[in-house]
Amino acid sequence: MNNITNIIKSQSCYGCGVCAASCPKNIISMRLNDDGFYIPGIVDESLCIECKICEDVCAFAHEQLAFEKKPIKAWAAWSDDSRVRQKCSSGGVGFEIGRALLEKGYRVVGCKYNVEKQRAEHYIASSVEELVQSIGSKYIQSITEEAFKSIDRKQKYLVVGTPCQIDSFRRMIRKFRCEENFVLMDFFCHCVPSMNAWDAYLKCLKSKIGNIAYISWRNKFDFGWHDSWLMGADSVSVTEPAAINSTFDSLIQERKTAYQSRWSQGDLFYNLFLGDVCFGEQCEKNCKYKYDRSSADIRIGDLWGKTYKDDEKGTSALVAFTDKGMSVIQDLKNVTKQSHTFDVVAEGQMKENVKKKKLYPIIMYMLRHRYSITGLSFRSVMFAQRVLSYIERKLK
Ligand SMILES: Cc1cc2nc3c(=O)[nH]c(=O)nc-3n(C[C@H](O)[C@H](O)[C@H](O)COP(=O)(O)OP(=O)(O)OC[C@H]3O[C@@H](n4cnc5c(N)ncnc54)[C@H](O)[C@@H]3O)c2cc1C
Ligand code: SF4
Ligand code: SF4
Incomplete structure (x- = not known):
């Protein structure tokens, strides 16, 4: 069995968990390595059929992004619901996109903090009350395995995550020919700590x-x-x-x-x-998602630039990368949007990877x-x- 080729070779990767969700034999499980980052492990290697799906969907194993498009349009944006704007990390636009898609029959796969396990984890929200737990950035690596494995690929979902999680996720839904059921959203990403x-x-x-x-x-x-x-x-x-x-x-x-x-x-x-x-090597050596590089339909972030320097309520950066992303943003009702060039919206965001x-x-x-x-x-x-x-x- 020593010659088997699968994702187990990887001792350092983005830890996105998409291989675990894709494996037809369900033999991949995520664990923390010694440096405190998630990596995949094979539960029972003898069951591996060497289909290589885990490698195909792995963003870490490919140099190119799943797809590379330049931003179509960019905005400064914030929720018109002052309570949402107050509670969210920037302008609350991520929450409003989730709320709008829930109304259209989507479920939202986002990140909440589990106080019992003291870790960030992805989960599936089916109501606006459940969506509230996704509010606020949890600046640690989220474990996605359980949520990604529970996704029914025939249903419609908004999936939110770090750009590397989303890049692998895009590969998986392409591989399984169900891309039309998903809207993918990432954010400008500094790094994740150990x-x-x-x-x-x-x-x-x-x-x-x-x-x-x-x-x-x-x-x-x-x-x-x-x-x-x-x-x-x-x-x-x-x-x-x-x-x-x-x-x-x-x-x-x-x-x-x-x-x-x-x-x-x-x-x-x-x-x-x-x-x-205390970030992982993957964020320094292998991150390919800075600034305008994304496999998502929509990217959000904090708009820290000069234009909104006096705002203390919070302004989100909002970017459409695909026609699907454009149409979701155009349909938003509870959101104020100011159109700007991408450079204005992304002012202050990192263009290069984090350095030790x-x-x-x-x-x-x-x-x-x-x-x-x-x-x-x-x-x-x-x-x-x-x-x-x-x-x-x-x-x-
Ligand atoms: C690790 C990390 C690094 C970031 N780095 C930057 C940066 O460099 N520049 C920048 O402008 N913005 C960064 N952000 C994003 C920023 O903090 C806000 O989340 C963003 O501005 C959106 O805010 P919001 O008000 O729309 O909604 P929020 O309520 O803040 O929405 C947060 C969204 O992010 C998701 N989320 C939260 N924590 C995680 C996590 N650990 N893993 C995956 N998904 C998560 C939630 O599901 C939710 O949908 C980062 C976020 C994280 C988690
Ligand atoms: S090669 Fe196929 S069966 Fe083996 S671990 Fe990867 S996805 Fe699972
Ligand atoms: S910095 Fe890049 S590699 Fe690190 S978590 Fe963010 S998107 Fe992933």
Whole structure:
């Protein structure tokens, strides 16, 4: 069986989980590697029939994108529902696209945070109440396996994910000749951090507030959109579990968390994630999705450019890459759209892949070997990282 060729050769990849969802023998399952990134594993290699579907659908295994089109049209956009705009990471346009497609009979495959497993995971929303859980970026790698495996390819879906997840997904629906049932949406993507960094951060958080019942990554409530990089959390002692039959009106309410830690004031998770010291090699060496490169129908993001610099409510970047994407956007009712060139809409987005900072190997080593994030050693490394970055900036 040693000569078998399948996706198991891959020890580092995008971790999109599309191979697991495509395998006709259902023998692929995702697991975390030592560096804290998802990779596929074969449950029972003797069952492999070497059909190579897993390799065909894998975006990591191909140099080109599944399809490469230039943006057709771009907008600044935001939800006209002030509660949605307030709760979402940028202007809430991702949520409004989901809501509009639910009304047309689609289901939405998006990402929620599972507090029991303390991880981000894809799930399928069939109602607007269920869709609320997808609100807000979870800046960690999402496990897609269960949701992608549950998709009925004869039904209609909006699928949202990182550009690499979406590129593989496009290959899969082409392979299975069901592309017309799907609308695909990605976002401008900085990178995903190691789950080892997330585990270390959670340990630190638990020592401060106890068992965690709610967590959020962005919040415009107190400091506005431009300073919305705020880790918010509540412990089980503060939070009632959401009732199964909660209404949309109650779920959409903005909530102020008891624990708050801002990037602008040195939050450790954001230091690790946006300090570029704990991403996967795939994001540095193999990402082919920066700026205007996408296999999706629609791309969204934060519109940070000069044109909206005074806006504190949140403005989304919105880009159509296909006629299908155009038609979904044109039908949106609850959204204000201002047409701009792509360069205006994408101002400030990365054109090149993330680059390792000097302390990357040390921090990845510490995370791999589970050094305590609360320990003096880790804090010293983070301090050294900040000092080095400061000196580097001054020398430039
Ligand atoms: C890891 C990551 C990196 C990002 N990097 C950038 C960037 O460099 N520049 C930029 O402009 N925007 C980036 N974004 C997107 C940005 O944070 C907002 O999600 C985007 O502006 C859309 O906001 P919104 O208000 O429309 O809706 P939101 O409510 O924020 O919608 C979020 C959508 O993203 C999906 N989602 C959330 N977390 C994940 C996840 N971990 N994996 C897959 N899908 C997820 C949800 O299903 C939902 O549909 C990134 C998001 C993530 C998750
Ligand atoms: S080659 Fe076919 S059967 Fe074997 S793991 Fe890949 S998809 Fe599954
Ligand atoms: S930076 Fe590129 S490779 Fe990394 S998660 Fe985002 S799209 Fe995928």
